[in-house]
Amino acid sequence: xxxxxxxxxxxxxxxxxxxxxxxxxxxxxxxxxxxxxxxxxxxxxxxxxxxxxxxxxxxxxxxxxxxxxxxxxxxxxxxxxxxxxxxxxxxxxxxxxxxxxxxxxxxxxxxxxxxxxxxxxxxxxxxxxxxxxxxxxxxxxxxxxxxxxxxxxxxxxxxxxxxxxxxxxxxxxxxxxxxxxxxxxxxxxxxxxxxxxxxxxxxxxxxxxxxxxxxxxxxxxxxxxxxxxxxxxxxxxxxxxxxxxxxxxxxxxxxxxxxxxxxxxxxxxxxxxxxxxxxxxxxxxxxxxxxxxxxxxxxxxxxxxxxxxxxxxxxxxxxxxxxxxxxxxxxxxxxxxxxxxxxxxxxxxxxxxxxxxxxxxxxxxxxxxxxxxxxxxxxxxxxxxxxxxxxxx
Numbered sequence: 092x093x094x095x096x097x098x099x100x101x102x103x104x105x106x107x108x109x110x111x112x113x114x115x116x117x118x119x120x121x122x123x124x125x126x127x128x129x130x131x132x133x134x135x136x137x138x139x140x141x142x143x144x145x146x147x148x149x150x151x152x153x154x155x156x157x158x159x160x161x162x163x164x165x166x167x168x169x170x171x172x173x174x175x176x177x178x179x180x181x182x183x184x185x186x187x188x189x190x191x192x193x194x195x196x197x198x199x200x201x202x203x204x205x206x207x208x209x210x211x212x213x214x215x216x217x218x219x220x221x222x223x224x225x226x227x228x229x230x231x232x233x234x235x236x237x238x239x240x241x242x243x244x245x246x247x248x249x250x251x252x253x254x255x256x257x258x259x260x261x262x263x264x265x266x267x268x269x270x271x272x273x274x275x276x277x278x279x280x281x282x283x284x285x286x287x288x289x290x291x292x293x294x295x296x297x298x299x300x301x302x303x304x305x306x307x308x309x310x311x312x313x314x315x316x317x318x319x320x321x322x323x324x325x326x327x328x329x330x331x332x333x334x335x336x337x338x339x340x341x342x343x344x345x346x347x348x349x350x351x352x353x354x355x356x357x358x359x360x361x362x363x364x365x366x367x368x369x370x371x372x373x374x375x376x377x378x379x380x381x382x383x384x385x386x387x388x389x390x391x392x393x394x395x396x397x398x399x400x401x402x403x404x405x406x407x408x409x410x411x412x413x414x415x416x417x418x419x420x421x422x423x424x425x426x427x428x429x430x431x432x433x434x435x436x437x438x439x440x441x442x443x444x445x446x447x448x449x450x451x452x453x454x455x456x457x458x459x460x461x462x463x464x465x466x467x468x469x470x471x472x473x474x475x476x477x478x479x480x481x482x483x484x
Contacts, residue, residue, distance in 0.1 A: 110157055111165045115172050116181025116243060116312070119386035121151045121188035125195050126393035132198055133400050144195055151192050158185075176239040179227035182219055183250040186212045190253035194260050202264045209257045213276065216254050223247070240298040242313035242387070244291045249315060251284030252322040259329035274336035281326045281346065288319055306375035309367050311384040317364065318391030320357040324350045324398035354402055357395055 128143035162169055172178045193208030224247075228236050258277035262270055295316070327350030333339045371377050 107164075110161050111168055113154075113157060113161055114181060114383050115178055116184045116246065116387070117154050117383055118151070118184035118188035119181075119246075119383065119390060121147050121154065122184060122191050122249075123386045123389035123393060124150060125188065125191035126390055126397060129191070129195050129198065130393055130396045130400070132195075133397065144199070147192055147195060151188055154188075155185075173223065173226045174231070176227040176231070176236055177241055177243070179223050180243045180246050182223060183246040186215050186219065186250035187246065187253040189215070190257040193257050197260055202261060205257065206261050206265075209254070209261055212250075212254055212257060216250055216280070220247075220251075237294055237297050238302055240291075240294040241308075242295070242310065242315050244295060245288070245315040245319040246312075246387075248284045248288040248291060248319040249322055251280050251287060252319070252326040254280035255284065255326035256322065256329055259326070259333055262333050270334060271336045271338075274330075274333055274339045277326070277330050277333065278338040278342055278346075281323070281330060282342075284319075284323065284326070285349075288323070292316070306371045306377045309371050311382070312387045313367070314364055314388045314391045317357050317360040318387070318394050320353050320360065321391060321394040321398045323353040324357065324402050325394065327353070328398070328401035350402055354398065357398075 124143045125147040128140045128147055131137075131140035131143065173182070189208050189212040193205040193212070196208070197205035255277045258273045258280065262273040262277070265273055327346045330339060331343055331347045331350070372379050
């Protein structure tokens with residue numbers, strides 16, 4: 092009887108501790124499941140994609156509620172997170188997760204949800220984009236702050252590029268009076284993310300070159316450096332496919348060429364991170380245990396796949412498109428496995444037109460999510476081939 096009496100109290104204390112110690116970067120779960128869902132939908136795996144969409148939406152709702160509870164009940168812990176340069180930048184996963192979910196809902200034919208989530212993300216991007224760097228870096232008396240720079244800082248760049256992707260996705264279905272504004276948001280967010288990536292890259296490189304590197308320091312979040320570069324490719328491809336607007340027309344060539352360069356650099360980073368993982372887990376035998384940061388490994392793989400899909404078609408680069416199914420499906424099995432471990436863990440774009448499909452009544456894998464839609468409608472999550480056909484002719 093004593094044991095039963097203590098069980099509820101023990102469970103309640105564990106839940107409270109889990110909420111209190113929640114990492115700000117937990118929305119990486121939403122990012123990972125959402126981007127893999129997008130990739131699978133583009134490749135025609137609709138059932139798997141829908142299942143991951145449910146995980147994406149459910150994780151977003153649960154983590155958002157838990158974060159709000161933490162803000163009310165454990166305000167001091169959240170304040171310390173914003174003051175900690177090693178944790179504060181994880182809060183940008185909220186912005187990226189919001190936009191990934193919004194884009195995926197747009198692919199389901201719910202552009203209103205995409206637009207609403209874009210508004211939420213833009214507001215959070217503007218606020219956190221100034222608050223976090225000040226509270227975690229510039230407002231600190233302790234120097235040098237660069238000693239605390241790590242891979243989570245790249246999430247700042249990912250958040251900016253996710254705003255560009257979502258704005259470019261909404262633009263085709265927006266009214267003429269909104270298209271110029273959305274083009275402005277997309278180009279500005281893409282450009283800001285570009286400069287931020289350069290700055291964060293310098294800070295993180297200085298930390299790695301100035302201070303000793305321990306095996307424990309090379310955490311999974313460093314994979315975000317590749318994810319930030321991959322989402323730059325996706326955002327660039329989506330901007331290139333946008334309708335004519337002053338900001339888009341002025342930067343279309345620059346964005347298209349830069350996207351190819353970014354894809355090349357993201358590809359170059361693969362061996363670097365694989366070697367780092369070998370050095371950490373094989374040579375120095377650091378145990379491969381679950382941690383929330385592992386979602387930061389899945390997201391870059393999925394984003395690299397989706398970016399390859401769009402860039403390979405937009406710039407007609409077969410070698411880029413070649414990798415897309417392998418990268419998307421490579422990250423997919425990890426999602427349910429890590430989700431199960433997470434739940435049970437103890438507390439502590441203009442695109443080249445495709446050749447016409449054979450008259451067999453079946454659409455191609457990449458166009459499966461559009462074929463089911465009535466003619467004359469555009470899918471928020473996929474490029475418009477009719478627009479490209481007219482442009483290329």
